[in-house]
Amino acid sequence: MSTMASTSSARAVWDFTEGFVLATVEIEATPERVFQAISSEEVCQWWVRAGVFDTREWKADLRVGGKWSASGVARGNPYTIEGEFLEVVPPRKLVQTWRTVGAPGPAGAMTTVSYVLEATDKGTRVTLRHWGFQARPATEGNGLGWETSFQKLEEVLG
Amino acid sequence: MARRAQAADAVYRAISDPTRRAILDRLRAGPANAGDLAADFEASRPAVSKHLRVLRDARLVVDTRVGRERLYEVDPIPLQSVAGWLEGYRGFWQESLDRLKRHLEGK
Numbered sequence: 010m011s012t013m014a015s016t017s018s019a020r021a022v023w024d025f026t027e028g029f030v031l032a033t034v035e036i037e038a039t040p041e042r043v044f045q046a047i048s049s050e051e052v053c054q055w056w057v058r059a060g061v062f063d064t065r066e067w068k069a070d071l072r073v074g075g076k077w078s079a080s081g082v083a084r085g086n087p088y089t090i091e092g093e094f095l096e097v098v099p100p101r102k103l104v105q106t107w108r109t110v111g112a113p114g115p116a117g118a119m120t121t122v123s124y125v126l127e128a129t130d131k132g133t134r135v136t137l138r139h140w141g142f143q144a145r146p147a148t149e150g151n152g153l154g155w156e157t158s159f160q161k162l163e164e165v166l167g
Numbered sequence: 168m169a170r171r172a173q174a175a176d177a178v179y180r181a182i183s184d185p186t187r188r189a190i191l192d193r194l195r196a197g198p199a200n201a202g203d204l205a206a207d208f209e210a211s212r213p214a215v216s217k218h219l220r221v222l223r224d225a226r227l228v229v230d231t232r233v234g235r236e237r238l239y240e241v242d243p244i245p246l247q248s249v250a251g252w253l254e255g256y257r258g259f260w261q262e263s264l265d266r267l268k269r270h271l272e273g274k
Contacts, residue, residue: 019261023257026182033264036267038272054266055266137264142256
């Protein structure tokens, strides 16, 4: 794998009407290795946003219905994110609910995160979807230009 | 933050209806009263008034009294607020996945 051109950085977009974030990255590591990093205390190594969000503790009962929590500091304030695993399919898929307690994010709002891992010739393609940022399922667009007013979901997997 | 989530809920509730999205699109072209909107959408005036009330409760539109009429206008701020909420998560995941990549690739 080292002889191939380096894979590019992560890309993420959001869709306003549907209320979700979609992110993708290709990593030079096996799906097994990536799965370990997204489902263990290794999360503390990368669930970080410089100056905003720093995950310091991770606890998880890694099975369907098992609970997980991550806590740390966000802009100087302690916070906890917690949820439950909905799907645990190593090394291909992990789905977990996500509820933020304290900053950042909406207290009490339940959202869901899914990771799909696919083996590629360079390593693993990670596709992350974080959804549920709306109270109700979105209805069909009406073609009157609403969608054009906001950032549209780009084709990020092509 | 809880207040922002509540506001976001109200915005999403308001825009979950295609007629209300169409009304917002129409109002982006310029202010209108309930009668104009009812004619544009071939809907009854009470039906349009009900939609306008939901939009007003979500603070997506503001109304001003002009003579005997109420004139409705779009207020872009709540939409920007919800967009900002999503943008925060977008930024978080983009940055985090880059960190995950660097972590696993040992760079």
